[in-house]
Amino acid sequence: MTPIPDSVFWSATLALGLGTFLIRFSFLGLIGGRPMPGWAMRLLRYVPTAVLPALVAPLIAWPAAAGGQIDPARLAGAAAALMVGAFSGRMLGAVVAGMGALYAAQALMG
Structure with missing residues (x-):
């Protein structure tokens, strides 16, 4: 594998950094000082609430640690x-219950 020249590396790094800044600034800098509409x-x-299940669901349904099997x-x-979160409404309780159940099930199933 041939190394990337320093000038190319730093040019790409700066360009990507500037692109990231401009994407964030387009929302935060231009709209940040004004009140957002009620519908937004x-x-x-x-x-x-939508992002967390979207991140967790693939890890449960197709875990790489289990070879993609359920x-x-x-x-x-x-x-x-899910049960603790639905009935108590407390996120920390749901996380603790889920971790406890996962570790207990792993210990019982070997």
């Missing part, structure tokens, strides 16, 4: 976390 605020309220221990942990 209502929609943005649901972003964290793992009963992970399903047990997800079910415990």
